[in-house]
Amino acid sequence: MIRAERLTRTFGARRAVDGVSVELAAGDCLALFGPNGAGKTTLLRMFGGLLKPTGGTASIDGVALPGGPEVRAKVGVLSHHTLLYDALSARENVEFAARLYGVPNVRAAADLALQRMGASEYANAPVRRLSRGMQQRVSIARAMVHRPGVILADEPFTGLDASGAAALASLFAELRDSGATLVIVTHNLEEALSLCTHAAIMRNGQVVRYDTAPIPDSAAYTALYKEMAVDA
Amino acid sequence: MPNRPPGIGRAALMIARKDLLIELRSRSAIFSALAFSVLALAVFFFAWDPTAVGSGDLASGVIWVIFTFSGMLGLHRSFGGEQPTRTIDALIAAPVAGEAVFLGKGLANLVFVAMVQIVTLPAAALLYNVPLVPVALPLAGVVLAAAIGLVAIGTLFSAMAVNTRLAELLLPLLSLPFFVPIVICASQATAKLMAGRPVSDAADYLRLLVVFDAVAVVLSTLVYPSLIEQ
Amino acid sequence: MKISKLAVVAIASVVAVFIRAIYFTPIEAKQGAAQKILYVHAPSAWVAFLAFGLVAVASGLYLWLRDPKLDYIAESSAEVGLVFTTAVLLTGPLWAKPVWGAYWTWDARLTFTLVLWFVYVGYLVLRGAIEDRDMRARYSAVLGILGAALVPFIHLSVYMFRTLHPMPVLMKPSAPSMPPVMTVTLVSSFAAFTLLYVWLLRERYKLAVARDAADHRLYGTEGAV
Numbered sequence: 001m002i003r004a005e006r007l008t009r010t011f012g013a014r015r016a017v018d019g020v021s022v023e024l025a026a027g028d029c030l031a032l033f034g035p036n037g038a039g040k041t042t043l044l045r046m047f048g049g050l051l052k053p054t055g056g057t058a059s060i061d062g063v064a065l066p067g068g069p070e071v072r073a074k075v076g077v078l079s080h081h082t083l084l085y086d087a088l089s090a091r092e093n094v095e096f097a098a099r100l101y102g103v104p105n106v107r108a109a110a111d112l113a114l115q116r117m118g119a120s121e122y123a124n125a126p127v128r129r130l131s132r133g134m135q136q137r138v139s140i141a142r143a144m145v146h147r148p149g150v151i152l153a154d155e156p157f158t159g160l161d162a163s164g165a166a167a168l169a170s171l172f173a174e175l176r177d178s179g180a181t182l183v184i185v186t187h188n189l190e191e192a193l194s195l196c197t198h199a200a201i202m203r204n205g206q207v208v209r210y211d212t213a214p215i216p217d218s219a220a221y222t223a224l225y226k227e228m229a230v231d232a
Numbered sequence: 233m234p235n236r237p238p239g240i241g242r243a244a245l246m247i248a249r250k251d252l253l254i255e256l257r258s259r260s261a262i263f264s265a266l267a268f269s270v271l272a273l274a275v276f277f278f279a280w281d282p283t284a285v286g287s288g289d290l291a292s293g294v295i296w297v298i299f300t301f302s303g304m305l306g307l308h309r310s311f312g313g314e315q316p317t318r319t320i321d322a323l324i325a326a327p328v329a330g331e332a333v334f335l336g337k338g339l340a341n342l343v344f345v346a347m348v349q350i351v352t353l354p355a356a357a358l359l360y361n362v363p364l365v366p367v368a369l370p371l372a373g374v375v376l377a378a379a380i381g382l383v384a385i386g387t388l389f390s391a392m393a394v395n396t397r398l399a400e401l402l403l404p405l406l407s408l409p410f411f412v413p414i415v416i417c418a419s420q421a422t423a424k425l426m427a428g429r430p431v432s433d434a435a436d437y438l439r440l441l442v443v444f445d446a447v448a449v450v451l452s453t454l455v456y457p458s459l460i461e462q
Numbered sequence: 463m464k465i466s467k468l469a470v471v472a473i474a475s476v477v478a479v480f481i482r483a484i485y486f487t488p489i490e491a492k493q494g495a496a497q498k499i500l501y502v503h504a505p506s507a508w509v510a511f512l513a514f515g516l517v518a519v520a521s522g523l524y525l526w527l528r529d530p531k532l533d534y535i536a537e538s539s540a541e542v543g544l545v546f547t548t549a550v551l552l553t554g555p556l557w558a559k560p561v562w563g564a565y566w567t568w569d570a571r572l573t574f575t576l577v578l579w580f581v582y583v584g585y586l587v588l589r590g591a592i593e594d595r596d597m598r599a600r601y602s603a604v605l606g607i608l609g610a611a612l613v614p615f616i617h618l619s620v621y622m623f624r625t626l627h628p629m630p631v632l633m634k635p636s637a638p639s640m641p642p643v644m645t646v647t648l649v650s651s652f653a654a655f656t657l658l659y660v661w662l663l664r665e666r667y668k669l670a671v672a673r674d675a676a677d678h679r680l681y682g683t684e685g686a687v
Contacts, residue, residue: 011596014678048325052461069327073237077325081318085250087257099246100326102237126257142322146235388608392601396591405587406605409580410612413619420623436622444615451611455604458525 001025001061002047002150002181008055008205009042016042018205019056024198026149029172029182031192033225034202040185043202044152047183048075060150073101076148080158082139086128090119090138093127094145101146113141118167133164140171150181157188169195189222201225240335243328247336252343254313261309262347265302269352272298273359291360292423296415298352299345299378300408306344307386308403310337311394320460330457334387338452341383349375367425370434374425377441378418384448385410391459410448417441472661475654479647487647499557501647505655506549507575513543513659514578514613517585521606524599533599534674536606537589538666542659544582550575570624574617581609595674 002024009017017039024030032040045051046058049066058065060074077083084093094110103109114120117137122130127138136159143151151172157165169191176182176195186192193199197213199221215221238246255262276294314320323333353375357364364371386407393402418441421434483501490497520536523529554572555565566572585605592598640648 011594050321050324069237069329071327072325073235073327075325077322079318079321081321083319083322084317085254085313085319086317087254088250092253096246096250097322097326100237100243100323100328102235102327104235385608385612388604392588392604395597395601396588397593398587398591402584402588402591405580406584409577409584409616410608412577413612413615416619416623437619440615440618440622444612444619447611447615451608455525455607458600458604461600 001028002058002183003060004043004047004056004058006056007043007046007053007058009039009046009051010054015205017046017053020202020205020207021056022200022207022210024181024183026179026181027176028198029176029184029196030198030200031196032183032185032200032202033187033189033192037204038202039205040202041154042205044154044183044185047150048072048077048152073146074149076143076146076151078140078143078151078153078156080155082127082135084127084135084139084142087126089124089126090114090130090141091123093138094142097142098145103146109145110141113145114138116144117141117171132159133161136160136164137167140168144175148180151175151183153182153184153186155186156184157186157191165191189225190218193218193221237327238332240329240332243332244336244339247323247328247333248339248343251310251313251337251340255309255340255344261306262344265305265344265348266351268305269298269302269348270355272301273352273355277359287360288362288426289423291356291362292419292426294360295352295356295422296378296419299349299375299418300382300411300415302348302352303345303379303382303386304404304407306341306348307383307390307407308393308400310341310387310390312390312399315394324460330460331453333460334391334453334456337391338383338387338449341387342379345379345383346375349379362426364426366428370425370431371422374418374421374434374438374441377438377445378414381414381441381445381448382411384445384452388452388456388459391456413444414441417444466661466664468657468661468664472654472657475650475657479651479654482650483647487644488641490644493561496557496560499553501651503550503553503557504648505651506546506553507571508652509655509659510543510547510550510575510578512656513539513546513663514582514609516663517543517606518610521603521610524603525607530595530599530674533602534667534670535663536602537670538663540582540585540589542662542666544579544586545662546655546659547575547579547582551579568624570621573624574620577616577620578613581613585609595677 002022004020004022006019006021007017008015008019020043022030032043034040042051046053046065047060049072052066060067060071063071065071088096091110091114094113095106098106098109111120111123114123117140119134119137119141122134122138127135130138136156140156156168160168165188172182172184173195176197184192184196193215196215199211199215200207201209209224211221237243273294276290280290311320314323324330353364353371356362386403389403389406393399393406396402417437421437421441424434425431479501483498487498489495516539517536520532520539524532524536551572554575558567559565585602588605589598589602592601
């Protein structure tokens with residue numbers, strides 16, 4: 001689970017994240033919306049232990065962030081970049097991640113991860129030869145191979161076609177149902193609203209609106225989101 | 233069975249292995265470095281007036297200039313290769329200490345530099361007709377010492393330069409001044425060895441080089457985490 | 463424009479030292495008038511090293527304390543230091559030519575200063591290549607610390623090279639014993655140049671603060687989102 005209390009991060013004089021408080025339990029999925037520059041990525045990086053808070057507190061499973069390797073071991077990170085080595089095969093990429101995270105049976109775990117993402121067929125192909133959608137699937141396999149309890153996804157739907165996005169959403173739902181905590185930054189309202197248990201809109205570093213599932217009238221929410229997101 | 237992330241040593245080896253695997257697959261940097269080395273040996277030869285400079289003196293200087301520049305070719309790709317798909321973010325997010333990333337990449341760079349030297353030195357011996365075999369062992373020691381220093385500094389600056397606008401300019405600009413002690417010590421020691429002088433004549437330079445290495449390696453490893461934290 | 467006391471004192475001392483050096487200090491017998499470049503060359507070298515030392519200290523402290531003021535100090539000292547290092551490299555050859563017959567003789571100290579010049583330039587180019595203020599400060603600090611630790615090796619290796627490497631024997635310009643009148647001029651020049659350095663450092667520091675504030679106002683967001 002993730003907990004943040006008045007979490008703040010400043011860069012010089014600028015407050016990228018300004019007093020954000022949130023509490024997510026196992027099985028929760030938070031969709032994080034907001035215009036560019038709202039602080040979403042910064043917030044995610046703090047949850048991932050990649051950035052130190054400058055104010056307030058945050059913790060994962062009770063361990064204060066940024067913590068150390070023991071916290072990062074529980075987190076799976078997804079981005080719109082593939083985070084894959086183009087010259088290596090899909091399997092080699094996933095196995096490398098498995099090794100870094102200390103997964104016991106590297107080969108088996110990698111095979112399983114690729115299989116769950118429907119990428120087994122392409123396991124031995126160099127990543128650079130795969131389609132964007134397939135690369136994203138391999139990237140997800142890489143991010144999940146160590147069975148993280150926390151998944152932080154920064155615009156993971158970028159570049160995916162409709163079927164790829166649907167596959168990803170269904171995987172997220174499956175993980176959510178098996179007890180993981182997810183935070184998904186996205187501009188893709190539809191996909192996110194259909195699978196999240198909480199939704200937040202950020203602007204200028206602050207959470208300006210926070211809703212718990214079930215999210216009311218999707219169309220109204222969308223209109224509200226557009227209105228809030230436009231004037232920064 | 234729960235996951236058990238590797239300690240610094242094992243993680244460094246994993247990362248080094250990964251880097252070398254990628255280099256083996258793409259072979260781009262190693263071929264450029266090797267081609268550059270041999271071509272440079274030839275070019276220097278064409279620019280040489282044998283009546284003015286002895287071949288031993290020339291060879292030593294040439295070898296170490298080539299060492300420096302071919303090393304740079306490998307160093308650039310060290311962190312440069314982690315940029316296109318932001319794999320560096322994945323490394324930073326992994327439950328391994330920052331020092332492990334630095335040491336792993338340093339190790340891979342060391343292997344790279346060693347591989348280039350394994351070709352360059354015999355090529356130099358051949359083309360310049362200098363006797364390397366009798367001094368092979370001490371020479372190997374000099375090369376190792378010089379390589380360690382080069383790699384310690386170069387890996388660190390590669391990590392820095394890659395995040396800036398002028399990456400290709402910055403790596404040599406930042407590194408070369410700090411390579412001066414390495415080049416001076418290594419080339420002077422090599423020249424003495426090639427001239428048939430006893431190893432003790434080169435001892436002063438070697439000692440300085442080794443101390444330099446120790447400082448460079450320790451310091452670089454310690455400051456590297458400051459580069460990746462935010 | 464308000465002129466600070468420090469500016470007046472610094473400039474006045476430098477002018478005073480120059481007047482003393484030119485008109486009230488005797489001409490050295492062996493080298494002639496060219497020797498008087500010493501009164502610019504030597505203090506410039508002193509300031510170049512002093513400035514570098516400050517960059518190193520500020521860098522180390524910055525990585526420890528993360529106070530942006532320390533970064534301003536490092537940045538300012540580096541720029542001012544570069545100016546004085548350039549002065550050393552310009553006055554050195556000007557002095558060498560009439561005295562030794564060649565502009566550049568790979569003298570150990572001058573060679574070391576040349577490499578130091580490149581370290582300074584590298585530092586400033588690095589700063590210029592990074593937009594994000596926090597990253598720029600951090601990276602510069604890392605370079606500053608590395609410089610502090612490794613620059614002594616540059617000195618040692620160059621010195622070793624010069625003493626162990628057979629080279630044409632040259633006259634050493636700064637004879638160990640100088641008549642008191644010259645020593646006073648020399649010491650005064652060190653003091654005057656140090657004041658000059660402090661003044662320039664302060665002005666450059668103010669510029670760094672102002673520019674940072676202006677950047678923030680103009681661009682609002684800077685740094686990663």
